[in-house]
Amino acid sequence: MVATRYETAYQLYPYEKAAGQDLDVVEHHPVVIVGGGPVGLALALDLGKRGTPALVLDDHEGPGQGSKAICFSKRSLDIAHRLGAGQPMVDKGVVWNVGRVFHGDGQLFSFNLQPEEGHRNPAFINLQQPYFEKFLVDAIRQAQANGAPIQIRGKNRVRHIEQDGDITHVQVDTPDGPYQLDADWLIACDGAGSPTRKMMDLTFDGRVFEDNFLIADVRMKADFPTERWFWFHPPFKHSGASALLHKQPDDVWRIDFQLGWDIDRAAELDPDRIRARVDAMLSSQTGTVPDYDLVWTSIYTFQCRRMKNFRHGSVIFAGDAAHQVSPFGARGANSGLQDAENLAWKLDLIVKGQADLSLLDSYAQEREFGADENILNSSRATDFMTPKTEISTIFRNAVLDLAGKYAFARPFVNSGRLSVPCTYDDMPLFTADAMPDAPARSRPGSACPDAPVDDGFLLDLLDGQFTVLAISGDAPSGPALFNVHIPDPSPLLAERYLGAHKQAVYLIRPDQHVIGRWPAYDPDKICAALQRAIGKA
Amino acid sequence: MAVTLTPNITDPDGFYTQLLAAHDGLSIEDSAALNARLILVLANHIGDRSVLTAALKAAKLEDS
Numbered sequence: 001m002v003a004t005r006y007e008t009a010y011q012l013y014p015y016e017k018a019a020g021q022d023l024d025v026v027e028h029h030p031v032v033i034v035g036g037g038p039v040g041l042a043l044a045l046d047l048g049k050r051g052t053p054a055l056v057l058d059d060h061e062g063p064g065q066g067s068k069a070i071c072f073s074k075r076s077l078d079i080a081h082r083l084g085a086g087q088p089m090v091d092k093g094v095v096w097n098v099g100r101v102f103h104g105d106g107q108l109f110s111f112n113l114q115p116e117e118g119h120r121n122p123a124f125i126n127l128q129q130p131y132f133e134k135f136l137v138d139a140i141r142q143a144q145a146n147g148a149p150i151q152i153r154g155k156n157r158v159r160h161i162e163q164d165g166d167i168t169h170v171q172v173d174t175p176d177g178p179y180q181l182d183a184d185w186l187i188a189c190d191g192a193g194s195p196t197r198k199m200m201d202l203t204f205d206g207r208v209f210e211d212n213f214l215i216a217d218v219r220m221k222a223d224f225p226t227e228r229w230f231w232f233h234p235p236f237k238h239s240g241a242s243a244l245l246h247k248q249p250d251d252v253w254r255i256d257f258q259l260g261w262d263i264d265r266a267a268e269l270d271p272d273r274i275r276a277r278v279d280a281m282l283s284s285q286t287g288t289v290p291d292y293d294l295v296w297t298s299i300y301t302f303q304c305r306r307m308k309n310f311r312h313g314s315v316i317f318a319g320d321a322a323h324q325v326s327p328f329g330a331r332g333a334n335s336g337l338q339d340a341e342n343l344a345w346k347l348d349l350i351v352k353g354q355a356d357l358s359l360l361d362s363y364a365q366e367r368e369f370g371a372d373e374n375i376l377n378s379s380r381a382t383d384f385m386t387p388k389t390e391i392s393t394i395f396r397n398a399v400l401d402l403a404g405k406y407a408f409a410r411p412f413v414n415s416g417r418l419s420v421p422c423t424y425d426d427m428p429l430f431t432a433d434a435m436p437d438a439p440a441r442s443r444p445g446s447a448c449p450d451a452p453v454d455d456g457f458l459l460d461l462l463d464g465q466f467t468v469l470a471i472s473g474d475a476p477s478g479p480a481l482f483n484v485h486i487p488d489p490s491p492l493l494a495e496r497y498l499g500a501h502k503q504a505v506y507l508i509r510p511d512q513h514v515i516g517r518w519p520a521y522d523p524d525k526i527c528a529a530l531q532r533a534i535g536k537a
Numbered sequence: 538m539a540v541t542l543t544p545n546i547t548d549p550d551g552f553y554t555q556l557l558a559a560h561d562g563l564s565i566e567d568s569a570a571l572n573a574r575l576i577l578v579l580a581n582h583i584g585d586r587s588v589l590t591a592a593l594k595a596a597k598l599e600d601s
């Protein structure tokens with residue numbers, strides 16, 4: 001039996017009895033991924049497209065219903081685009097770049113997350129997480145049709161694992177009873193409650209924030225702009241210490257109220273009480289209460305924590321299983337997708353015998369660093385929104401009072417610093433910057449900024465392989481790598497990659513992070529940097 | 538950069554009176570709020586993180 005732990009939005013990978021289930025031989029898989037959330041699915045798709053077999057086991061048959069992620073960042077869309085899932089996300093999603101922050105009745109300021117041109121993808125889209133997962137599964141189906149060795153098994157619950165030398169024995173429950181399989185690599189993408197983590201008795205330490213947030217997703221026709229509106233001390237009744245209004249597809253709006261710590265959860269979830277709050281908020285904007293349906297409501301509390309190590313031999317953790325942040329900043333799913341893409345190419349090389357096992361330690365090191373950055377940002381936002389002491393409340397309110405009047409105080413106001421990819425500065429796989437006076441945003445370690453190239457975009461050319469990118473100057477001729485030469489860069493490409501230089505050569509990882517850059521093409525330096533990038537230096 | 542910890546205000550008595558006068562009639566909460574705003578205004582004016590760090594240290598009466 002496999003218990004249903006939550007309602008699914010739709011069935012994407014219905015249970016089918018696997019051929020091996022009835023046999024006495026134990027199936028052997030190079031890569032088993034536990035959990036088909038956004039992270040497990042993205043990882044399977046990336047591996048499969050590279051030709052490495054990936055088996056996803058999920059204990060449901062589709063994405064969970066209800067309010068989880070809605071804000072997906074540009075970096076996530078860039079990753080999804082490379083994997084062939086990006087366009088439907090952008091088409092379906094609500095594109096937004098602008099946020100406004102209010103204090104009581106007055107606006108403190110507005111911000112534009114992508115004030116510049118020349119990127120394929122917007123700074124953010126809002127899209128309900130089930131859609132995000134569905135578009136990944138659609139892309140997986142497409143890739144399977146083209147021969148990618150990916151399997152997703154629904155209603156397959158991992159019940160027990162046992163590490164045995166290099167192999168992990170996995171016991172799986174299904175509606176037809178249990179079966180067993182063996183994995184060379186087991187990737188735990190099984191969410192914040194990670195059963196895998198618990199089975200291995202590993203800790204997940206961090207901070208619990210003493211606050212409750214009420215989410216109400218409401219469906220209504222309203223012509224508020226597609227912006228993120230955030231209130232400190234909202235002027236409408238019973239709305240708590242802060243409130244958020246944000247548009248999603250299908251005329252659904254996400255509303256969040258910060259209720260505080262000592263609340264009666266059951267009473268707060270009473271639909272009449274929720275409606276009273278929502279009425280007050282909406283009528284404060286329109287003067288009347290519009291017609292709306294409550295699509296989904298829940299109360300959540302949150303934590304910021306991570307595992308100490310993301311790699312335990314041949315068991316590797318990614319996404320919420322490895323780290324958890326508060327939703328402010330939208331750093332959960334977005335950072336999990338960065339885990340997936342960081343891991344995919346490394347695991348692929350290892351399964352194919354083209355790199356040493358130690359390459360996987362760089363996954364752990366880089367993504368633990370990323371998690372720390374996300375936890376830091378998320379904790380700071382949370383400390384601002386939920387001050388812990390009397391004096392921190394005094395300073396917080398001082399910032400808000402000043403910010404309405406003076407520009408200098410606005411940068412202190414923190415309602416979430418929205419997810420951007422981290423830069424792997426000084427990490428071992430990257431090569432020291434040979435062009436320190438070139439633009440900092442494309443220095444070694446950074447995720448390549450997009451820029452226009454002919455009728456398309458630069459990131460389209462960085463297609464998941466090690467790439468030598470020569471901008472101006474001569475075409476690279478050396479080692480058998482994927483070479484891209486852009487003889488006449490657009491002004492935006494030049495601004496983002498050359499600065500005052502006339503030409504440059506970049507070496508770029510499969511996950512579109514810059515390995516190194518040089519003022520001229522030198523095959524020896526490229527070779528050395530490449531060796532280093534796969535952990536061989 | 539170091540924070541100035543030697544006399545630097547020309548009319549100390551005058552400034553001190555002005556500072557206290559700003560708090561005249563305020564409740565302790567309102568005074569705390571005023572102080573917080575004042576600190577933020579001054580900190581922004583200084584800007585330099587090393588001076589601010591040194592100032593925090595000095596205010597905590599820690600040895601430099």
Ligand SMILES: Cc1cc2nc3c(=O)[nH]c(=O)nc-3n(C[C@H](O)[C@H](O)[C@H](O)COP(=O)(O)OP(=O)(O)OC[C@H]3O[C@@H](n4cnc5c(N)ncnc54)[C@H](O)[C@@H]3O)c2cc1C
Nearest residue numbers: 035037038039059069070071158190191319320332333334
């Ligand atoms: C209210 C709220 C708002 C949020 N908003 C945002 C946002 O705007 N942007 C953002 O980026 N993130 C947001 N997040 C976070 C985001 O939802 C998570 O980070 C994301 O779901 C993590 O993905 P995952 O694939 O790691 O794990 P999950 O999505 O949790 O997926 C884990 C999967 O593993 C399966 N599983 C579990 N145990 C087993 C088992 N034993 N066997 C087989 N399968 C198993 C589960 O059924 C599930 O399908 C929000 C979260 C909340 C709660």
